[in-house]
Amino acid sequence: MAESDKLFAGSIPKFYDTLMVPLIFEAYAAGMAELVAACAPGAVLETAAGSGVVTRALAPILGAGARYVVTDLNQAMLDHAAARQGFDSRIEWRQADALALPFEDASFDVVCCQFGAMFFPDRVAGYAEARRVLRPGGRFVFSVWDRIEENAFADEVTQAVAAVFARDPPRFLARTPHGYHDVALIREELGRAGFAEIEIETRAEVSRAPSARDAASAYCQGTPLRNEIEARNAAGLEEATMAATGALARRFGSGPIEGRIRAHVIAATP
Numbered sequence: 001m002a003e004s005d006k007l008f009a010g011s012i013p014k015f016y017d018t019l020m021v022p023l024i025f026e027a028y029a030a031g032m033a034e035l036v037a038a039c040a041p042g043a044v045l046e047t048a049a050g051s052g053v054v055t056r057a058l059a060p061i062l063g064a065g066a067r068y069v070v071t072d073l074n075q076a077m078l079d080h081a082a083a084r085q086g087f088d089s090r091i092e093w094r095q096a097d098a099l100a101l102p103f104e105d106a107s108f109d110v111v112c113c114q115f116g117a118m119f120f121p122d123r124v125a126g127y128a129e130a131r132r133v134l135r136p137g138g139r140f141v142f143s144v145w146d147r148i149e150e151n152a153f154a155d156e157v158t159q160a161v162a163a164v165f166a167r168d169p170p171r172f173l174a175r176t177p178h179g180y181h182d183v184a185l186i187r188e189e190l191g192r193a194g195f196a197e198i199e200i201e202t203r204a205e206v207s208r209a210p211s212a213r214d215a216a217s218a219y220c221q222g223t224p225l226r227n228e229i230e231a232r233n234a235a236g237l238e239e240a241t242m243a244a245t246g247a248l249a250r251r252f253g254s255g256p257i258e259g260r261i262r263a264h265v266i267a268a269t270p
């Protein structure tokens, strides 16, 4: 993983929250929230919470007395999440690396993490941290994207942007968000981190955007793909976004577009 892959800062949080979240993250947030709430937890830790799409889905269905600690590596993402959430006395916002959690052992009933594990530089260490802070009988619930070929817009955008920078194609989407989809490897790494019972469901959804331009802007400007494009050509963002727009429109049509997305949803207990 490149260092810039985990940098969700600058203009990225705003584009991420307004364009990426409705495009692909909202579809999975309600299911994640239901999985967590079904455990009736007294204390929940969310890692890699981003701009708070799961927090917004989970807070209304969590118990009135529950403690809900919401964390992310990038403070800018958390600021966005907290501003949208508004005050809730059960929620604590805290900047935290999922690989070095600033919490006591055995302090949560559930740890949840939607589409964050792909960014962990060492997944076994990240999973072991989740296990460390879980109480006996606690659950770790998380999700990762399936391979890029099963996620139509991401695949198309990656190919279109590669054509703009043919000598050194930006591969963020394939390398990181869609680079950790092997369920046998996920099971093996969870086992090494001390998880014994592991359930994995592969779930398909539909991604919808008002236009090809919206979807192209979401991927090119609302994710760390932006960092990769700007590193190659500081003025190249618009050219790359236009190339992605054209490719999406040719494949999915002008006007509102839709394409398939697919992810693995995992629940693990020590």
Ligand SMILES: C[S@@+](CC[C@H](N)C(=O)[O-])C[C@H]1O[C@@H](n2cnc3c(N)ncnc32)[C@H](O)[C@@H]1O
Residues within 6 Å of the ligand: 006, 008, 021, 025, 047, 048, 049, 050, 051, 052, 053, 054, 071, 072, 073, 074, 077, 096, 097, 098, 099, 113, 114, 115, 116, 119, 120, 121
């Ligand atoms: C694709 S976003 C997912 C955000 C949110 N869970 C959602 O579903 O919209 C990935 C998030 O992981 C965060 N992240 C990256 N590395 C991390 C780490 N080591 N610990 C905690 N969060 C991390 C990023 O800041 C980013 O907000």
